Amino acid sequence: MTIPSSTIDGVIAHRRKSARRYRLVLAVLLTLVAAIFAVTLSVGQSITPPGDVLRVLVGEPVSGASFTVGQLRLPRAVLSILAGLCFGLGGVAFQVMLRNPLASPDIIGISSGAGAAAVFAIAVLSMNGPMVSVVAIVAGLGVALLVYGLSFRNGVAGTRLILVGIGVSAMLQSVIAYILQSAPDWNLQEAMRWLTGSVNGAQLGQALPLLLALLFFGGLLLVRGRDLETLRLGDDTAAALGTRVSQTRMLVIVAAVGLIASATAATGPIAFVAFLSGPIAGRIVRNDGSLLTPAALTGAVLVLLADYVGQHVLPGRYPVGVVTGALGAPYLIYLIVRINRIGGSL
């Protein structure tokens, strides 16, 4: 992919090719989401013909299919897509802003913070519904500011921020473990959700607040996407290009935490989706355009696919977070090896 010549025509041709490739990537990812969505709806323990699925979606009562598709599969698939979009988008925003794939919310403690707050709100304060999301968002923001503030010392160094975040995350995870331990009447399903993330028992009612959060915070991020992209070049370059760096950063933090925390309140911290989506999308997109939308779609693909695999492909039934956790762990180790071998921070 070298520029054919240094003429303006060459540059224009290259840009066109890039843009074409980017559109193609988006189209492929969208198709993938749609395809897995369709498969999730029609193939499960039993196979529902596509015609019946469509009729259920339109709202017609179909004997047999109405319950399995309408009550079981549809809420699950919708929630998976929404949570995946939120995790992917929020994760990649952090990774791009801090220029480090390890700086994803599920490693530096933001997901654990939102999770701990949600568990506390549900188990101790017996709250439910949208209030839990609000509590989770506030706690997530608090943790983000705490980690950022604690690692600030003549500027924020990547490694220091990640280590501080891991420390904070360890504390918050003990808090989650403590609450789960001291509330023994909780069943295993609930515990699974808060330890690793799960879409078991999803209901369509959960999807609406998540959709609103996605539209609001995601919209905010996409509108400021260009500013965020300039941050990739370094703070000084971004400032020189006319980006208001600290304002953009605050906005990105708020929006990304909003996304992560809302999704966490609905499905629990689905392990490593926020961490994996960005780098995978980066491999696909290369330098052809913004990472935000592709990473969000990658997140949706990951959650949908992992949930399907956990439910129907593996022997036994696994919550989605178990599958993504097993997937993310080797990648995390590979990433550490690569970072250390190349030397310095990313």
Added chain:
Amino acid sequence: MNAWTNKTSGGWCSPVSRSNRMRSLWLAALFALLGLLLVASVTVGARYVGWGDIVAALSGAQDNIGRASVALRIPRTLLALLAGGALGLAGAIMQGVTRNPLADPGILGVNMGASLAVVVGVAWFGMSSLYAYIWVAILGAGCAAIFVYAIGSLGRGGATPLKMALAGAATSVAFASLVIAIVLPRGDIAGGIHSWQIGGVGGATYERILPVLPFLLAGFLVSLLSARKLNSLALGDELATGLGESVATARAVASLGAILLCGATTAVCGPIGFLGLVVPHICRLLIGVDHRWLLPFSTVAGACLLLAADVLGRIVARPAEIDVGIVTALIGAPFFIWIVRRQRVREL
């Protein structure tokens, strides 16, 4: 020579030239504290038990609920004593071997490695005897230690403290995720989900403690005997070699001791983090950097801290109790952050 000497010599007297009388005094104070905590650990719990019953229980009587519950607290206290000593000592060894102030069996992923190995053994190979647990845990701890050291020393600059800590912490996170992935779908693994994710000393029995004793004993012995070699290593590899020390052998032997301690402890208690980080730092402030004093000191102080954390976990959440691993994480993680935050994390 190293960061700690420089840092602390400004304030009080220099830790290196600290007199042996001073150290002996501290050691006596520490033993007194240990005795106090041992008593507290036997007497304090969810149920209030009178002194008469406690004394009766100590001599073997179990004829009422109070006496029986005290009889349960005795092996638990013993386990906390052993595990705390082992982890404190292992932390001091790891910090000495890697000359890294951030080293700790939990942070460097060694405990999680042991935990993962046991979980894999139980889930996929039907392992069930405690002896098998211990061997597999030690194997896992060793593999994890080598793995993290290899990753941490890749690339330019070798094994710098931050790189090593990052490699260890990331490995630990990855292992923890695998542990959850393996244990969560199975309801039948001994101790359920969190005993292999967060360690504790609750439910200890003599039958569970006895098999690890030889391993712990070997670990304590190897570790404590490598004090002089660690002192040479602290001078830097070149100088240590110049003094006639075989650097690689010294490292390997000391690490083996630490791995024995971590593996055996994790096999019984599950992974307990951050204890090995905090204890040696506090001990260095008290008695200086000489490993001949530091290692025994860390052992006793580690036992004190774990006993204290266990007692605390029993008092705070009465009548329920908090696992000691949760308490140590809540105490230790801020400490970890504080060390990371210091201007520059230099080699020890």
